Amino acid sequence: MSDEAVLSDGTVPWAGLLAETVARLTEAGVDDAEISARRIVEEASGWDGADLAVHLSDPATIRGVARLDAMVDRRLAGEPLQYVVGRWSFRTLDLMVDRRVLIPRPETEEVAGWAIGEAERFDAPTVIDLGTGSGAIGLSVATEVATSTVLLTDVSEDALSVARANLAGIGQAxxxxxxxxxxxxxxxxxxxxxxxxxxxxxxxxxxxxEQLPEVVDRWEPRGALRSGSDGTRDLMVVVDQAAGWLRASGSVVLEMAPAQTDAVAAQARRSGFTEVEVRSDLTGTPRSIIARK
Incomplete structure (x- = not known):
């Protein structure tokens, strides 16, 4: 820390720590070093977004500096930023996330939006989020469809602990x-x-x-990623059984890899769904099927 970055009383302002964090992450070759540094300083200081800009000249607390140093060390070790700061935005939600669950991704926000659109076709829909993980999709439905009743399920008790923590943060919904x-x-x-x-x-x-990016393979839970030789084992389980659980004109909305959409759509038709649609994400990549009973 340069002398210029230290206040007259010997304390260090958040601005100085932000600059130092950017420099450390950049030197280490961390992707998006400036974004990582800002999010880490936001989490350590307790000031988000525009509020941080207002308080950058404030002196950092001893506890805040200790927390910042711990988060920087984790980021330098390659841990994803989302796990380092312990929370991430998803649609209207601010979700707790850690290594027990997958990191929320933009393409899954779109899938949640499609599920919300399907739920809005009904007056008082019952919605089930199978394999909920952090609860991202199901909790988005609950908060955005005011008449809905939602069930979150997962085979992982660890994941459900995270989902319950996020459930506690959505208010009356x-x-x-x-x-x-x-x-x-x-x-x-x-x-x-x-x-x-x-x-x-x-x-x-x-x-x-299947080969995954090293950061995904190393840090995210294998059980939430891998699904048999071609990746469709769990997709087929859901598609094969879903129709029997749905009400008339009910629908199943599934996220998947682009190369899987045709096979899963065909299986949905064989399983009794009369209207099956492949949806593409904002990049034009096939990402989901929506099958209506």
């Missing part, structure tokens, strides 16, 4: 959300059979031997 542990439809109460308006899922869809 939480009263319309429940959580259940189990593998796919095993977690769904039998009395819901034939009553569900929308089944949505971002299941594992990466082949067991």
């Amino acid at each position: 939480a009263s319309r959300v429940s959580v259940a542990h189990g593998s796919w439809f095993e977690a769904v109460p039998g009395e819901l059979r034939g009553t569900i308006a929308v089944i949505v899922s971002n299941p594992p869809y990466v082949g067991d031997d």
Whole structure:
């Protein structure tokens, strides 16, 4: 820290720490060093966005500096920024995230939007988010569709702990959300059979031997990524069983890899869905199927 960056009373302002963090991450070759540095300083200082700009000249606290140093060390070790700061935005939500769940991604925000659109076709829809992870999709439905009732399920108790933490942060909408542990439809109460308006899922869809970016393979949970030799094992389980759980004109919304959409769409038709559509994301890449009963 240069002498110019130290205040007259010997304390260090957040501006100086921000500049130092940018320099350290840049020197280490961290991708998007400036973005990482700003998010880390925001988390350490407690000031977000425009508020940080107002308080950059404030002296950093001892506790804040210690937290910043710990986060910088984690980022320098290659840990994704989302896990380092412990939270990430998803549509209207600010979600807690850590290594127990996948990092929320923009393409999944689109899938959540499609599920919301399907739910809005009904007056009081029951929606199930299978394999919920952090709860991102299901909690988005609950907060954006005021008449919905939502069930979050996951086979991972660790993931459900994260989902419950995020559920606690959505306010009054939480009263319309429940959580259940189990593998796919095993977690769904039998009395819901034939009553569900929308089944949505971002299941594992990466082949067991498929190469992933090193940062994904190293840090994100394997169980939420890998799904058999071609990555479609869990997708097919959901598609094969979904129709029996849906009400008349109900729909299933699934995220998947572009190369999987044709095969999953064909399986949906064989499973009794009468209207099957492949949706592309904002980049024009096939990303999801929506199948209506």
